[in-house]
Amino acid sequence: MPSSIPRSAAVSSVVAAALAAGLLAGAGTASAADVRIHDIQGTTRTSPLVGQQVTGVTGIVTGVRTYGSRGFWIQDPQGDDDSATSEGLFVFTSSVPTVAVGDAVRVNGTVTEYVPGGLNSGNQSLTQLSRPTITVQSSGNPVPAPVTIDEESVPDAYAPEGAPAAGGSINGLTLDPETYALDYYESLEGTNVRIGTSRVVGATDPYSELWVTVKPWENRSERGGALYGSYTAQNTGRLQIQSLTPIAQQPFPTANVGDVLADGAEGPLDFNQFGGYTLTARKLGTVVDGGLEREVTEPQHKNELAVATYNVENLDPSDPQEKFDALAKAVVENLSAPDIVALEEIQDDNGAKNDGTVGAEQTLKKFTEAIVAAGGPSYAWRSVDPENNKDGGEPGGNIRQVFLFNPQRVDFIDRPGGDATTATGVVEGAYGRAELTHSPGRIDPANTAWENSRKPLAGEFVFRGRTVFVVANHFGSKGGDESLTSHHQPPNRSSEAKRLLQAQAVNAFVKDVLAVQKQADVIVLGDINDFEFSATTEALTDGGALYPAVKSLPVDERYSYVYQGNSQVLDQILTSPGVHHFEYDSVHINAEFADQNSDHDPQVLRFRP
Structure with a gap:
């Protein structure tokens, strides 16, 4: 406004x-x-x-x-x-x-x-x-x-x-x-x-x-x-x-x-x-x-897995082709075509039209075709459709997280049964390795922490014979928080309470994975809607389950969003202890520019599972 x-x-x-x-x-x-x-x-x-x-x-x-x-x-x-x-x-x-x-x-x-x-x-x-x-x-x-x-x-x-x-x-x-x-x-x-x-x-x-x-x-x-x-x-x-x-x-x-x-x-x-x-x-x-200038991240080496997160800001088929093309070009050129891309704010097939539609096949088809047209790989995708108007965001839009993955580089392990209300869990499989009960699946969707909010999407991938668990998130927004210029000092940040509960739920899920397989490779990523120094991030990392990879960057490079002149972290990738020797990049292509394809900068992590 x-x-x-x-x-x-x-x-x-x-x-x-x-x-x-x-x-x-x-x-x-x-x-x-x-x-x-x-x-x-x-x-x-x-x-x-x-x-x-x-x-x-x-x-x-x-x-x-x-x-x-x-x-x-x-x-x-x-x-x-x-x-x-x-x-x-x-x-x-x-x-x-x-x-x-x-x-x-x-x-x-x-x-x-x-x-x-x-x-x-x-x-x-x-x-x-x-x-x-x-x-x-x-x-x-x-x-x-x-x-x-x-x-x-x-x-x-x-x-x-x-x-x-x-x-x-x-x-x-x-x-x-x-x-x-x-x-x-x-x-x-x-x-x-x-x-x-x-x-x-x-x-x-x-x-x-x-x-x-x-x-x-x-x-x-x-x-x-x-x-x-x-x-x-x-x-x-x-x-x-x-x-x-x-x-x-x-x-x-x-x-x-x-x-x-x-x-x-x-x-x-x-x-x-x-x-x-x-x-x-x-x-x-x-x-x-x-x-x-807009940044370009380094391409992954042959033995490296590149995992990215990108909030594409309410993308739906009614958006102009120019937006799809610009976002696709960013994935191919600026992000160097990651092996796995967790997308946030993918809307259903008719966007904000509030008629009960929840599927997003047309949105994803249009986007992945634009990526191919930009010279990128033919990405496959996995997601779980939400219940109508139960996940927040624009009414009728039914935003959700989606995994894109390059099938020439990565296999997705499909374990059926996951839907909007069925929780995925962790079990011990062959050789003592952790497995998901549903892949893709949602984490604890009945938890009140996710009321009117996006539920985390978990998926099980295999890269060069190694299993990698990826959890895509879009935590509750900062709506309702008071501004820095509030007459209350310090300002009231009421939205933190919900994100704290959400972070605790995701942290508990990661601990479930690590309890079965201590050195499992787990990547938690997405629009966390909170800072690297916040109570939300502290809750995500509780017990050493995760590490906020943005902290590996020099301090003057730690941001993914610009709000009221403050460059700050909202988008994050966090790693379990089994993820060693990674490279992290906050790829600045949107937040600092008047001409934006999204208001968020994507994040990329490269490592050898």
């Missing part, structure tokens, strides 16, 4: 209810007449005058937004010398504003705290004037000089810890902009700011936004991104950039990670649902190409 959205009456009513309940702030003691902007902004995240009608608020217009959340920003050119109080303020007009940049205005209105995404989102609020009456006193005035945001001004510490008595909220804490980055940005809410030439750390997205960093050396990745390597490495220099000029009038620049936004940007600092603090650019620099 776009980052700037209309602020509906429904949202206003939610905020009004919150005000009545005292959830955002109580009424202040300052006079509602003849107040200045810094009186409205106050020294905390919420206004001391929230809910009050104020009159005679004066300022110079610094930016006008005619689309999305329509309104304009004003700024008092005469500050109060208090670094905690902003001198800028958003005036929400709902309709297209009739003022222009440089107008000196006098505004009456109601002080409100708008929470982008609603109160349950955990987002901070934006202080604004609503239902305004506006008088233009003069035009053509100089815009107040911008505050420069740079590596010197932004603190290294991210946020204060929330007050326990306030449920972990930082809303009531006095801002300390010299100590905490979030406090610094909040102290500039609505203020005219500028950044100089800055590196792009989040590619231009479909909603005409990009991310830069004002701290060139903060957790820099090998290819120019900003690494998110722990819950305390939030990357304080990140800032989202939007344009105040409608796209119809001026196209937004296209940028990849590692490009440079020359001459930076200048405009009011906003706060929105889909990125937090955002420089809404009145002036926007130009993008200088950093020369980022």
Whole structure:
């Protein structure tokens, strides 16, 4: 969804209810007449005058937004010398504003705290004037000089810890902009700011936004991104950039990670649902190409088995042939045609049409034919169709994991009986070797951990006479988690509870295999939807059953996804102790680019079973 959205009456009513309940702030003691902007902004995240009608608020217009959340920003050119109080303020007009940049205005209105995404989102609020009456006193005035945001001004510490008595909220804490980055940005809410030439750390997205960093050396990745390597490495220099000029009038620049936004940007600092603090650019620099190229992994040697995971983002037959061709080309050229490819987000044969269809034969036929056309092998496939609308994802889409395998290199051991509700198990076969009871089969599908979520797909393969067990996963998403800019610090990550249970179930299955055959080769892979340092990964590796292969990479190469300017790990391949001397590659072909075939980067592991 776009980052700037209309602020509906429904949202206003939610905020009004919150005000009545005292959830955002109580009424202040300052006079509602003849107040200045810094009186409205106050020294905390919420206004001391929230809910009050104020009159005679004066300022110079610094930016006008005619689309999305329509309104304009004003700024008092005469500050109060208090670094905690902003001198800028958003005036929400709902309709297209009739003022222009440089107008000196006098505004009456109601002080409100708008929470982008609603109160349950955990987002901070934006202080604004609503239902305004506006008088233009003069035009053509100089815009107040911008505050420069740079590596010197932004603190290294991210946020204060929330007050326990306030449920972990930082809303009531006095801002300390010299100590905490979030406090610094909040102290500039609505203020005219500028950044100089800055590196792009989040590619231009479909909603005409990009991310830069004002701290060139903060957790820099090998290819120019900003690494998110722990819950305390939030990357304080990140800032989202939007344009105040409608796209119809001026196209937004296209940028990849590692490009440079020359001459930076200048405009009011906003706060929105889909990125937090955002420089809404009145002036926007130009993008200088950093020369980022899509990576190509090494091909496997004759005696090496190459296993990959790739989230192909809701692939179904209704997608354009160009998407199939691009994904196929990536498998053949960038991934060097792995022997086994675990696919995530393969949809059923009619995609999001919600009519009970669950089979995916046409999706897979179209994809494998595209791979052959791209010069790749004729992959066979195995999967288990889900129950209709029981595995989450897009309603009607019935996404699932699928194994592609090259039958010229790998044999698949078919053991019938696996279906959507029947669990595969582990038994002892000939010579004390582990075998699956169903291959392909699902792991513990009745476990409540998989409710409305993709069930793991297990398969038994043979390469050069050696059995390899592969488990393809797509764990529960991070939907419902609070953002890094939440008013709760640390933010609530409610989605972790489900993934923790899922990880425990997969870990238990791997232990079952290893209990029968201690040195069995087991590969657990897929869209784990969690970091290499997370509790989810810890649960997967419990007891030494698995090792997260991404940790074999240099730190500055550990990522598969870019979210809000943070390069992070979501896709993983984990190995059992019997898998020795492997090579691992996070193949960066999507996440850092504005032109994406998927939002995930595939992962490849090569080893000798």
